[in-house]
Amino acid sequence: MGWRSISIASRLALWALLGSMLVLAISGTILFIHTRDTVLAHTHREAGALARGAASRIEARLDRVVVSTQQLAALIDPSSPDADKLLRQALKANHDLSGLAVAFRPGDGTIAPAPFVSRDSEGRMHGRDLRDDPTHYWQQNWFLGGLTCRKGCWQRPFFSKSRQRWLINFSVAIVRKDKPIGLVNADVSLDWLRDILGTLRKPDGAQAFVMGGDGVYLAHDRHDLTGHPGSPALLKALAARNGAPALLSARHAADLDEASWLYGAPIKGSYWSLGLLVPERRIYAPLRHLFIIDLSIGTLALLCIALMLLLVTRRMLAPLGVLAARAEHIARGETAFELPDIRGRDEVGRLTQSFDTMRQELAAHIEQLTEAVRAQQRLSSELEIAQQIQTSLLPSEHYIEARTTRFELHASLRPARAVGGDLYSYFMLDRHHFCVMVGDVSDKGIPAALFMARTITLAKALAAHTLSPQRMLKRLNQELCVGNESCMFVTLLCGVLDLRRGRFTMASAGHDPIMLCNEDGPRLIDAETGPAIGLDEDAAYPSHTVQLHAGDTLLMYTDGITEATDADMRMYGIERALRVLGQSPRPEKPSEYTHRLLSDLDRFVGSADQADDITILALSWHHTEDDGDTDVLELDLPGRIEDVFAALERCEQTMEASGIPGGVREDVRLVLEELMVNMVEHGHTGRTDGNIRLRLECDDDDVRVSLRDNGHPFNPLETKPPSTDTDGATDPEQVGGFGIHLVRAMASELTYSHDDQGNHLQLRFVNHSRMEPDS
Amino acid sequence: MTLNIRTESTTPERITLFVEGRLDASNYGPFDSEVQTKLAPLPEGGTVVLDLKDLEYISSAGLRSFAKIRKQMRARNGHTLLLNPQPQVRKVFDIVKAVPVNEIFVTVRELDDYLDQIQRKMMQEDR
Numbered sequence: 084m085g086w087r088s089i090s091i092a093s094r095l096a097l098w099a100l101l102g103s104m105l106v107l108a109i110s111g112t113i114l115f116i117h118t119r120d121t122v123l124a125h126t127h128r129e130a131g132a133l134a135r136g137a138a139s140r141i142e143a144r145l146d147r148v149v150v151s152t153q154q155l156a157a158l159i160d161p162s163s164p165d166a167d168k169l170l171r172q173a174l175k176a177n178h179d180l181s182g183l184a185v186a187f188r189p190g191d192g193t194i195a196p197a198p199f200v201s202r203d204s205e206g207r208m209h210g211r212d213l214r215d216d217p218t219h220y221w222q223q224n225w226f227l228g229g230l231t232c233r234k235g236c237w238q239r240p241f242f243s244k245s246r247q248r249w250l251i252n253f254s255v256a257i258v259r260k261d262k263p264i265g266l267v268n269a270d271v272s273l274d275w276l277r278d279i280l281g282t283l284r285k286p287d288g289a290q291a292f293v294m295g296g297d298g299v300y301l302a303h304d305r306h307d308l309t310g311h312p313g314s315p316a317l318l319k320a321l322a323a324r325n326g327a328p329a330l331l332s333a334r335h336a337a338d339l340d341e342a343s344w345l346y347g348a349p350i351k352g353s354y355w356s357l358g359l360l361v362p363e364r365r366i367y368a369p370l371r372h373l374f375i376i377d378l379s380i381g382t383l384a385l386l387c388i389a390l391m392l393l394l395v396t397r398r399m400l401a402p403l404g405v406l407a408a409r410a411e412h413i414a415r416g417e418t419a420f421e422l423p424d425i426r427g428r429d430e431v432g433r434l435t436q437s438f439d440t441m442r443q444e445l446a447a448h449i450e451q452l453t454e455a456v457r458a459q460q461r462l463s464s465e466l467e468i469a470q471q472i473q474t475s476l477l478p479s480e481h482y483i484e485a486r487t488t489r490f491e492l493h494a495s496l497r498p499a500r501a502v503g504g505d506l507y508s509y510f511m512l513d514r515h516h517f518c519v520m521v522g523d524v525s526d527k528g529i530p531a532a533l534f535m536a537r538t539i540t541l542a543k544a545l546a547a548h549t550l551s552p553q554r555m556l557k558r559l560n561q562e563l564c565v566g567n568e569s570c571m572f573v574t575l576l577c578g579v580l581d582l583r584r585g586r587f588t589m590a591s592a593g594h595d596p597i598m599l600c601n602e603d604g605p606r607l608i609d610a611e612t613g614p615a616i617g618l619d620e621d622a623a624y625p626s627h628t629v630q631l632h633a634g635d636t637l638l639m640y641t642d643g644i645t646e647a648t649d650a651d652m653r654m655y656g657i658e659r660a661l662r663v664l665g666q667s668p669r670p671e672k673p674s675e676y677t678h679r680l681l682s683d684l685d686r687f688v689g690s691a692d693q694a695d696d697i698t699i700l701a702l703s704w705h706h707t708e709d710d711g712d713t714d715v716l717e718l719d720l721p722g723r724i725e726d727v728f729a730a731l732e733r734c735e736q737t738m739e740a741s742g743i744p745g746g747v748r749e750d751v752r753l754v755l756e757e758l759m760v761n762m763v764e765h766g767h768t769g770r771t772d773g774n775i776r777l778r779l780e781c782d783d784d785d786v787r788v789s790l791r792d793n794g795h796p797f798n799p800l801e802t803k804p805p806s807t808d809t810d811g812a813t814d815p816e817q818v819g820g821f822g823i824h825l826v827r828a829m830a831s832e833l834t835y836s837h838d839d840q841g842n843h844l845q846l847r848f849v850n851h852s853r854m855e856p857d858s
Numbered sequence: 859m860t861l862n863i864r865t866e867s868t869t870p871e872r873i874t875l876f877v878e879g880r881l882d883a884s885n886y887g888p889f890d891s892e893v894q895t896k897l898a899p900l901p902e903g904g905t906v907v908l909d910l911k912d913l914e915y916i917s918s919a920g921l922r923s924f925a926k927i928r929k930q931m932r933a934r935n936g937h938t939l940l941l942n943p944q945p946q947v948r949k950v951f952d953i954v955k956a957v958p959v960n961e962i963f964v965t966v967r968e969l970d971d972y973l974d975q976i977q978r979k980m981m982q983e984d985r
Contacts, residue, residue, distance in 0.1 A: 728884045749946045760883040822918035828953040
């Protein structure tokens with residue numbers, strides 16, 4: 084599952100969540116910074132004021148010490164008897180003082196009394212004279228240093244072991260005659276400083292301290308630091324401040340626990356300063372806490388919003404998911420399914436409604452389309468079968484008579500569509516006759532193909548019974564005219580080639596003229612044609628005969644060739660065909676004729692569509708020679724009866740070998756016997772050089788006989804038929820007439836002539852089993 | 859194929875000649891003389907039946923022989939009947955009409971019926 088496959092609702096919720104989180108974070112940060120500054124400023128103000136307040140209080144307390152001490156210094160002389168008393172009064176009046184001492188410089192061997200009054204922790208006063216001390220005070224640093232302080236000065240703090248506390252001395256020199264003669268020294272306990280610091284209403288975690296003028300802590304909330312020097316960084320910050328707070332880090336200031344803001348306030352009248360350290364962390368801690376809470380609440384709120392958004396969007400977009408799934412159904416072609424209820428007129432509702440409409444229309448459309456596709460498939464498969472059937476109606480493209488190679492044929496048919504109306508056919512009618520036909524049915528496509536199938540089947544069936552193209556076309560026309568309501572017609576060219584003599588007998592039913600290609604080049608044969616087949620049932624088709632010579636080729640074609648057009652709608656035309664075929668070298672085989680013409684046609688047409696079926700058929704006739712098994716018998720016989728019968732046997736054999744049927748053979752034999760016996764018995768009477776020459780030619784359609792004899796002139800055609808007697812029988816005396824009568828009755832044709840060589844009879848016997856009577 | 863003649867005589871008045879093969883100008887002479895000898899014993903008013911079932915071919919010479927037989931029988935008040943000619947032979951008869959059509963029969967039964975008829979007629983005449 085990638086990011087893109089997450090539902091819109093989830094993405095919307097997630098983006099909304101992220102967006103508002105970002106806004107919250109940015110605004111929170113800005114607010115945080117702003118609030119932090121405000122809080123800081125506020126802290127600065129508060130802490131600064133606190134520090135200054137504390138400094139003032141310390142200042143006030145110190146002032147009293149200073150004033151008391153200065154007064155004492157002004158009052159007391161070395162000769163003052165009540166110095167001790169004065170000290171006690173002063174000590175009593177000022178609780179900040181822990182002890183007071185007066186000491187004078189020794190002079191002239193005398194030492195003035197040096198009283199020292201101190202107060203213990205219970206508040207009792209104790210007095211002694213410093214002169215009693217084992218150490219000479221006038222040699223002590225505190226004394227020597229104090230002599231220089233005419234206005235008074237604060238000494239370094241020190242830990243008094245006797246009193247167990249931190250003390251600091253304030254010394255004021257007693258000046259007489261402008262010379263310091265002694266001093267008043269006040270011990271000030273630092274405990275009250277600490278108390279003051281302790282009572283400050285400091286922020287949590289803040290520490291306060293008092294820094295002496297020499298950089299030593301006089302008091303500190305961390306008691307262990309009292310008396311110790313402050314770190315240089317802190318001292319520097321304290322000295323450099325102009326009342327402004329400074330941030331110190333624990334790294335630079337060893338006397339700090341953590342990074343803290345320092346608020347300093349000078350204590351006037353001394354070189355002391357009060358410092359307040361507020362840890363930075365403590366300043367921001369509440370702020371941080373607040374922000375964490377705010378942020379948590381905000382985030383929680385956002386999460387809730389996002390969740391609600393998710394739920395609401397999901398609920399609103401749920402129909403979309405269903406629609407998406409249904410769309411997949413539609414993609415698979417299923418249109419019967421439940422759609423979500425339409426809840427409103429919002430976008431989703433409208434979409435659902437449109438989807439429903441689309442589904443219904445799609446279903447109807449798909450149904451129509453399926454039906455159409457099914458019909459289309461059925462049609463195309465039927466068309467394919469029709470094409471196969473039609474192809475099977477056509478004989479193969481190439482034919483050569485295997486036995487004698489007397490002729491060769493090559494045909495080519497290119498339908499413009501799957502099935503077409505052009506046709507060609509050829510077949511041997513008998514051993515010596517070859518029938519060929521080329522036709523073009525009006526119209527194209529399936530109707531034409533059906534008509535073509537009918538034509539080619541009928542033509543073939545009819546041609547088998549006749550050798551005459553003329554009659555074949557006539558019969559075909561009569562058959563096809565019957566019930567031809569659609570007035571379809573076919574132009575057809577039918578020809579029969581007599582393979583032995585090269586005679587091509589043809590008849591044309593409105594078809595393009597045939598082309599003869601011989602050594603003089605190609606030319607069209609202008610033959611009269613009849614009307615196209617299928618229109619006029621009384622039509623007649625004139626016959627035309629072309630005599631071929633060995634090597635001649637006949638070309639038959641349909642108008643698909645002459646009327647082929649190129650991209651500019653120019654027609655190919657017969658002239659171009661003649662020119663192309665006339666180019667040398669002259670084609671030798673029929674296939675070369677068809678290939679040359681078709682390839683030139685392809686060049687001419689180029690990319691243009693083939694509009695009509697194209698058919699071309701080339702028929703080459705090779706030679707006239709008889710093929711060995713001759714059907715001609717020539718005999719020269721003397722005029723004796725036994726020779727006649729021997730000759731008759733030869734004739735019989737010849738006819739039998741030629742496939743002449745028995746009935747015709749018997750007729751021929753009878754006629755010849757009658758004639759030749761007649762010649763021998765009557766024509767040659769009184770001569771010995773009687774001679775008969777007989778020539779017998781057997782064709783499939785007839786038997787032709789030529790009889791010559793050198794006997795007396797005798798014309799059988801001039802004898803009268805024998806008369807019959809009363810009971811219907813011929814008189815045997817007239818029986819000589821029987822023979823001639825039989826001859827005339829049995830021969831189909833009989834001609835007689837007489838010349839200087841004698842009688843010449845020519846007879847023809849039609850083979851009725853092959854020829855049908857003229858209709 | 860040469861010519862062959864077989865004879866069969868069921869009754870003295872009637873003789874059947876089976877003519878087999880070819881009858882033409884080359885062999886009609888021997889045929890004529892053989893038939894003469896076979897017809898000689900027939901009594902007056904006899905009947906000769908020419909069975910042509912196996913006659914393959916006949917020319918005008920053969921026709922003449924048949925005509926002669928017929929003429930001879932008529933002279934003796936006899937009958938000449940042709941039985942079962944093959945199509946080729948029948949054609950020749952049809953063309954030349956050497957024999958009346960009512961004397962040509964296609965089957966033996968037809969012939970017998972005709973002979974019975976003649977006999978009955980003759981018996982009626984006798985009475």
